[in-house]
Amino acid sequence: MSQLKQANLKIEKLIYGGDGLARLPATEANAGKGKTVFVPFVLEGEEVSAKIVGEKSGFARARAEQIVSASPLRIEPGCPYFLRCGGCHYQHTSYEHQLEIKRNILLETLRRTAKLDWQEPVGVHASPPWNYRNRTRMKVSAAQAGEFAMGYYRFASHQLLPVEQCPISSLLINRAVAVIWEIGKRGGVPGAIREVEYFANADDSELMLELYLHPTSAEESQESLQGFAEALKKRLPELIGAAAFVSAEGEHLDSAKPVWSFGQTEMVYRTKSDSYRVRAGSFFQTNRFMTEKLVELATQGRSGELALDLYAGTGLFSLALARSFERVVAVEAAPASFADLRANAPEKVESVRSTTEEYLRKASGSGRPDYVLVDPPRAGLGEKLSRSLAGVISPRIGYVSCDPSTLARDLRVLIEAGYRVESIDMVDLFPQTFHIETIVQLVR
Numbered sequence: 001m002s003q004l005k006q007a008n009l010k011i012e013k014l015i016y017g018g019d020g021l022a023r024l025p026a027t028e029a030n031a032g033k034g035k036t037v038f039v040p041f042v043l044e045g046e047e048v049s050a051k052i053v054g055e056k057s058g059f060a061r062a063r064a065e066q067i068v069s070a071s072p073l074r075i076e077p078g079c080p081y082f083l084r085c086g087g088c089h090y091q092h093t094s095y096e097h098q099l100e101i102k103r104n105i106l107l108e109t110l111r112r113t114a115k116l117d118w119q120e121p122v123g124v125h126a127s128p129p130w131n132y133r134n135r136t137r138m139k140v141s142a143a144q145a146g147e148f149a150m151g152y153y154r155f156a157s158h159q160l161l162p163v164e165q166c167p168i169s170s171l172l173i174n175r176a177v178a179v180i181w182e183i184g185k186r187g188g189v190p191g192a193i194r195e196v197e198y199f200a201n202a203d204d205s206e207l208m209l210e211l212y213l214h215p216t217s218a219e220e221s222q223e224s225l226q227g228f229a230e231a232l233k234k235r236l237p238e239l240i241g242a243a244a245f246v247s248a249e250g251e252h253l254d255s256a257k258p259v260w261s262f263g264q265t266e267m268v269y270r271t272k273s274d275s276y277r278v279r280a281g282s283f284f285q286t287n288r289f290m291t292e293k294l295v296e297l298a299t300q301g302r303s304g305e306l307a308l309d310l311y312a313g314t315g316l317f318s319l320a321l322a323r324s325f326e327r328v329v330a331v332e333a334a335p336a337s338f339a340d341l342r343a344n345a346p347e348k349v350e351s352v353r354s355t356t357e358e359y360l361r362k363a364s365g366s367g368r369p370d371y372v373l374v375d376p377p378r379a380g381l382g383e384k385l386s387r388s389l390a391g392v393i394s395p396r397i398g399y400v401s402c403d404p405s406t407l408a409r410d411l412r413v414l415i416e417a418g419y420r421v422e423s424i425d426m427v428d429l430f431p432q433t434f435h436i437e438t439i440v441q442l443v444r
Contacts, residue, residue: 009039009062011046016105016404018089018434020044024052024060037062040155041083043071043093073097078130078432079167086155088168088432095129095431102436106404106426113408116421123297123425127290132431134204134288136169137197138177140189148184150177150196168432170288172204172238179235183228190228192221193244199278201269202288208267209242210280213259222260229262240264243280266340271295274319277343281336282314287429295320297425297439298398304370308394310356311375314340315349317400321373322346329369331359356381360388373398380406383413390417397442402429404436411440419444 009022020042023034037060039050047069050062067074077083077091090098103122110116141149141160151163164181165174176198183189195212209232213221225244233239241263258265258280266279271292278284285291298317303324309317312330314337321328328349332338338353345351352359356374372394374381380403381389389397390413397419401407411421419442429437 005052007037007050007052007062008068009037009048009050009064011039011042011044011048013044014042014101014105016109016434016436020046022048022050022062035060039064040089041092042067043074046071046074080165081152081161081163084154085151085161085163086153086157087166089434091432095126098129098431099124099126099426099428102428102434103426106424106436106438109404109408110411110424113405114411114415116408116411116415118421118424120424123423125290125293125297125425125427127287127428127431129431130167131170131174132287132289133166133169133173134200134202135197135284135286136166136173136177137195138163139195140184140193148181148187148189150181150184169198170200170204172200172207173198176207176209176232176236176239179232182235183231188228188231190221190224192217192224193228199267199280199284200288201267202271202291204288205238206240206267207236207238208240208264208280211242211244211260213244213246215246225260226262233263240267241280245281275344276314276316276319277340278314279336279340282340283334283337284314285316285429290427290429291316294400294427294429294437294439297427298373298375298400299324302371302396302398306367306369307371307373308369308392309373310359311377312341312351313337313375315344315351317373317375318345318349321371322348325370331356357385357388360385360392363392368392369394371396371398373400375400376406378403378406381410383409386410386413387417390414390419393444395444399438399440399442401438401440402435404438407438407440411442414442 011020011022015021019038019040022037024037026034039062048064049066050064052062054061073093082091138150139160149162151161154161192213193211194214197210199208229242243258243265244260269276269278299320305326307321307325307328309330312318312332318330330349331352332341333355342351422441422443425439427437
């Protein structure tokens with residue numbers, strides 16, 4: 001690290017990931033332009049006194065210790081854990097400004113990586129900014145030693161921050177968190193539990209738990225898990241069931257069967273238009289207010305003989321596509337989600353258990369779909385798969401993305417292959433955080 005430990009910095013802009021970008025003073029080796037430095041929890045235009053906490057050859061990281069000149073858009077955060085917790089990034093500014101930040105980051109990323117200078121309006125679809133999460137996962141620590149604590153990792157660390165409320169999670173989830181804290185303080189949370197995932201339905205009237213266990217103590221924990229679930233159900237009648245899994249730390253299972261269960265291990269998640277069976281271990285969208293808008297933007301105005309729904313999950317988009325296409329092929333690789341997909345899909349939906357890569361390779365030359373919808377994970381498609389997708393030669397592609405950088409990388413390939421962007425919508429599934437959900441419609 002350089003000798004510079006403290007610096008006064010001017011924040012030039014905010015970037016994807018939640019940080020502000022500034023520059024250290026220029027040096028002889030870097031004349032005219034100082035090294036880039038990333039600072040969290042700041043706003044564009046602010047001047048801060050910062051401590052350098054890490055430095056690489058091409059950039060540095062800093063922590064603002066004093067806001068010397070605050071942005072007029074800075075506000076008091078709505079959560080007592082903000083700045084300490086690693087979950088939220090933008091609570092220090094208004095929700096309207098958060099949307100502007102995300103829109104600007106999205107457009108800059110598309111210009112820089114996709115070479116797409118989008119001049120048309122971006123549809124910005126706001127969510128209620130609080131209590132929107134229907135799924136929340138918390139770490140449990142020291143239960144084995146009788147000193148219960150539950151919460152999230154501290155910002156930029158793997159140290160547990162005890163958290164007794166989470167304002168971005170639903171009210172029912174917060175009630176469940178409070179009850180588990182009470183049980184835990186009395187020694188009633190089994191020591192085998194290292195993570196608890198809460199899953200509430202759309203109207204916040206039912207709750208299902210996924211419990212993740214330490215592998216070494218999973219077998220002997222059955223009786224204590226039963227007692228814990230019964231105590232929780234007594235205090236929280238909305239609890240419909242719980243399932244326990246053994247997994248590596250941080251892993252979200254979508255394959256293993258539960259090693260223990262209580263009550264129901266699946267939930268019927270109802271939206272305004274459809275109902276979905278979601279089993280413990282399956283993925284489902286986490287914003288309980290915006291699911292319908294996401295589906296509408298991805299499927300509205302699309303019709304024809306054949307649609308492909310790639311990375312179909314539990315069938316979130318497949319059910320809507322089935323109302324306007326003669327046939328839908330829904331492709332999903334994860335076993336638990338695929339089982340839900342088959343249960344949820346109407347007759348005209350053909351459910352295929354396969355990776356998208358393998359499906360496109362085998363389906364080459366088997367007919368041109370009228371519409372292809374892709375909803376890949378954060379890593380996106382990648383160049384090879386983007387080229388395979390372009391090779392399907394569908395007249396329309398819908399791309400649902402949760403990461404603007406991988407979206408822009410893949411769009412560049414699709415644009416080079418002859419597609420043009422018809423519309424861009426941003427659905428804010430994750431208020432208070434840096435995450436950006438985008439739906440891009442392409443035509444050729």
